[in-house]
Amino acid sequence: MRISKTLQSKGRIAAVVAAFAVVGVAAGCGSDSSSSTTPAKVDTAAPAETTAAVADVKGKKVVLVSCFDQNPWCKIYNHTIIDGLKAAGVDVTYLEDGFDPNVQVQNLKQAIAAKPDAVLVVASDDNSIVPAVTQAKAAGVPIFNLNGRAADGSIPNLTSSILANQKQLGQYAAENLIEGIKAEGKTGGNLIAITGTAGTNTAKDRMEAFNEVLAKNPTFKLVATEDGSWDQVKSAKIAQQLFAKYANQGGIQGAYGMADYMAAGIIQSAKQANLPLGVKNKGLIVTGSNCFKVGIDAIKAGEQYGTATQAPSVEGEFVFPLIIDFLAGKKIEALNQKEEGRVTADTLGEFGEVCSLA
């Protein structure tokens, strides 16, 4: 046994501070590396109609406040916009918030304070950005609401909304189910819907349109709407429980998973429950939206009847030309909605590729 010279407490503190400093430098470097990698992607050719405006927008500043790259949909969507704007010479800053509304508002205020030529925000919660948008209006910073819900006045003071047509997505889902079930030779059936986070406007809008279609087809009945929280595993679990619940009440003929990966969960649980799938087997008809690769693969395999677009790259490509127009001084509409596409086995040729990115 011996008394060894021990690391003194001063050493400990010095270590913390040193570590902290390293960490800080890493923060700086991190942003450094990200900005140095992006120019490499510039070679994506800017769409033709915007080239005229390029000269006018060079050096303009845009801040994109959006969800994070850890979400594949967000990643493609955001980077499509960023790359498009950069190709036109716009200076883009990208602030990630990881769907945390508090962080998002902090970032949004940060963006507004920098007085850029435009702020683009993908709201993680529609309500929570309202005060910040009001401030932006007062500060004269134009704000664009991307992707969220139809402009029903829930977010006042916006410069413009550039949105996916959520209602169309819901409508297509219902149409897909009805078409698929009819293709099996049935005249009606029980439907279930497993939604994205319940209560969000995206989920509400889509289900509203979904129900509108059903109202015109009274033989089809939506027996259950459950919250799948944009979670594949949870959706699968719920689906299997619902299959069990309705097994002796006529079964389930059609299921809507609000995103393709949720539809994939439904398909998996149908397999687990040994239910037949697809028109060919006269089984369960499943549809999705947001067109992910899993959905396209499932359509190819005949397990999923269809989906609808809101492909991130397509949505992104819809956004940035409008922003460039705006920066170039053109007036743009208060509401710009992307026409969505309905995807089934028949239209795979048209959408298969763009839908296989995420």
Place this chain on the structure above:
Amino acid sequence: MTEVQQSPRQGRRARALGIMPVLLLVAMVVMFFVIPALKGTSPTDFNVYNAFQDWSALSLLALALGITVIAGEFDLSVLAMYSLGAMVAVQTGTSSPVLGVVLAVAAAGLIGLVQGLIVAKLRINSMTVTLGGYLTVLGLVNIIGGNASVPYKNVNVGISLDDPILSFFSIRSLITIAIFAIVFLVLRYTVLGRNLRAMGGERRATRIAGVRADPLLVGCFVASAMLAALGGSLLGYSLATAIPDLGFGPLIFAITAVLLGGVALAGGRGSALGIAAGAFTLALLNELFGLMATPDYISDLITGGLLFIVTIISAPDLFGWWRSVRAAKVTTPEQEPVALEKS
């Protein structure tokens, strides 16, 4: 019982760690100005204001967690209380924002009371009880909100709460500062604060000395719930929204802030001022991330690395381990020096 008393040397070591929050804050402030400069930008008044805003959104949550840690417990339910505060305030405070806050704080306090009683009377590990409490309250918040975020009709309240005052502050951050001041004074200059620290430090001795520990413990959980709910309700007003599930981001911020603020996980050490400093260090870091537009994964790595380093440095057995590593290097016992000459 052969209770090994902590030696003065260990005491000095532990106290020396107490200045860590200050050093970290200073280091952070320096970095806040130096790093952007390296990249050719510089932080503005607004960045400082925004850091204060971030601080006021989350520091009360850190304080709520922190006081239970000082008392030698750990309240995981603060996260749900935070959401509960926003939900109740937003739904009841349309006509009178103050009433909304009062109701929110009272509701949370009531649940905190139940948790505190379970912990104190049944002597159950507080982390388990508050985990159950976390899930229960989270469910409750979802029920109240109808599983959706709820807009606050009185948007102007949020806007005026966040209006810049003296360039750096806002009513919200000033309220938060005031709450911190009150809690600081209570912890520092009243019997309650002293007893709380005593209880976290050495519960047996505290009881022997004649302190009634159980009511104090229950009170601690009530206060924790109330502080979290207050923070949540202010955030709810500011965002003009109550969001039922905020994810774990806020909790991770709070735990990190408490640690960086010099609160010992073993209890008995820490102050409101330290927690405020720890939270501000983190708020500045977040603002720096924003200013530099640091990609999310880098901030993840930095936060995770920081937590790892701080835990390792404040780990109780670090020295013992270090010694045994050193000792292991001495291969043959004969080489060991005889520490003392024979008496």
Place this chain on the structure above:
Amino acid sequence: MKLQVQTLVKSYGPVAALRGVSLELRDGEVHALCGHNGAGKSTLVKILSGVEQPDEGVLEINGEPISFRNPLDAQAAGIALVDQELSLVPQLTVAENIDLGRAGASFITRPGRARPRVKQLLGRVGLGHISPSTPVELLSIGERQLVEIARGLGREAGLLILDEPTATLSDTEIAFVFNAVRDVAAEGASIVFVSHRLGEVLSLCNVVTVLRDGELVATKPIAEVDRPTLIEMMVGSVVDADTSELRPSSGKIVTVSSLQVPPRVTGVDLQLEGGQIMGIAGQVGCGASEVLRALGGLVPQAAGDVSIAGKKVRINTPRGALASGVSYISGDRKGDGLFLNRSVSDNLIATRLGDLSQAGIMQPRAAARTAKELAEVAGIDPSRLRSAVVELSGGNQQKVFLGRCLDRKGTELLILDEPTRGVDVGGRAEIHNLIRRAAAAGHAVIFASTELTEILDLSDIIVTMFGGQVVSTRQRSEVTAASALAEITHRDSDAKAVA
């Protein structure tokens, strides 16, 4: 304040700690409470201060019966306790600790206003040089003890109980404490002074009450007793019978030289041979526990040399100690020792899992056999092998603990701290036999005990310790109960007079 205690009875399970003790405490009187370990002093003190409640018996203050539910009740009735264990919160300052739990303290703490009072209290115990705002964790153990005494003084109680207040103090510090106690008594309070140190009792107290085995031996004015009578009263009928030959040595010599265990133990040297039993006698705080913990590898900052059969061994860690053939049985059975909710069998084989497994897989038959053998050796009913240890009596728990360390391959040195703490009479004899058996098997055994009977019963070599230092090392035949008691209760100079 006049406090009367009538026929108090208190048992902990089968162990009767107090069997009908009556006592009367008067104003202005310093009343010594003496008795050897297990006499019931601590239990009495705990009842008086509200920490424990009696099974039977009454407390009366000025003729009124009173009962305390907790320490606060006792404090409200004017009783203050300076606990034998340190009861300060290290993280708080001296002033905060002195004020902690004081009934009637104002809600708002004003360090500035309290300062003169705290300063004065510190001055009374000789800590005038210490600032009230010093955190207690920066003080030495002795200083902490003084702060605790200052806290007791500051309660301005009608009855101040000091439980072994001087165990960790130096002579000058003790002098300060004595003066303070005399002052308080002169102001009219009554004092209970619990101590093993007879010199202190004789020089400080007015009245002495001696307890033995939970019973009252006598209460006498100090003028009527002297050191030998007190020792006789305390020791009672300890038979100095067994002064037989030294046990045969196995020839393996165990030496411990210049063992230093901060902060109290400085330079302890021990030497014994395999097959012999060394008993370290000493009171609480004498340093024996620290020595044993260090030998068990539990105190990494300890320094010194240990060799077994001429080979130096490294015992920085418990694993190192075990690997070097040192088995340590802590006095803290629940903390450092047993796995209370595991079965007897699991506890018995806990330290030899490596031998009972092949390629990491337990050999259930071998394990069951070993557990059964150990249970038989240790005298545990084999039908209880599956019971959780927590369901056993203290004696049986201790046997399990001991059984775990018996017959371990490669064990050369067995170390036991207070092997029979909290064990009833029947269990003690069995445990003593186990220790003898271990010695007969050739192990060197070192044990520490605050109970003289145990030391005298078991040891071949008796080491007495006081204040972190060894007083004497002698063969059993050279020691009597009285001489040993004298050595562990006095400073050197006093002890010689008795021996």
Place this chain on the structure above:
Amino acid sequence: MSTPDSTAIRPLAAIYTGSRRQLIGRAVAGVLIAFFIFGAVTTDSFTSIQNIRAILVATGFVGIVAVGMTVIMLSGNLFSLSLGTTVSVGAITFLWALKLGLVPAILITLGVGTAACAVQGLVIGAIGANPIIVTIGAGALQAGVAAWLTDGSSIFPPAGDKSFDFMTSTPLGIAFPVYVLVVLVIICELVMRRTRFGKEVYLVGENRQAATAAGLRVTLIITGAFAIAGACAALAGMLLGAFNQNATLLVGGTFTFDAIAAALVGGSAVTGGRGSVTRALFGALIIAAISDMLLLRGYSTGIQIMVKGLLVLFVVVIVQLNAREDRA
């Protein structure tokens, strides 16, 4: 303290209160069980074969993670707050590594999960760092590294790779992960009961201080316990990746807290040393059954979460009331 051992044999009064506590505990447990049976009988199609299958599937993934969580708990280190992230990392690693072949992919995935958690265990075991903070920090680090390496993209299995289809099969109508869970529980139970390592996990969890004093390999044991948890999480991630046919960092979502809840509802003591992995299986099963019942009866997500929380509270209280020793 020199008090004689007060737990040796309880004085009469203590026995009385002890048994009363236990009585209350049993009464509460009884009421809960009765409530559950009532619900089971009165809920439409709850007892149908198909629904029971659905419950089993819901038990599968969470159960596997809960087994790992329980091992951490048994070792006396509370719980990990980042096993869910390890699940995601496992799913990503597995689908990415499939291009190297099925067996290498399985081995790599298990290796990555095990290593990620073993490092945490090492820090916790060697220097006594707080498990909650270490696991939170490790979670952020894992997420950061994974996001950096994958660049945020979804990971898909190589096109047309059918080698892992058996993971999504349903032998005898029951999902594959359920079999994996049962086998895992049997293996872990054997490891915990029949090996030296398992014995030591219980001992270290029961009393780390005593284990140190008794010379047990504390650092190794805690590292091992976390390694097992990591392997379980990686296993769940692997099955999840196969099930989902794609993987992102988000798939692990709710697993951390679901697994903790399952382990607690199983009745293992959060303070360590008491409980078993089999109990985790039952905990996961009970939670799945109750969630299913609530869903079938049409209750909202909020109520499902709340009931889960109340269940955790009740079980924790019952376990404490039945504890043999008052650990005050």
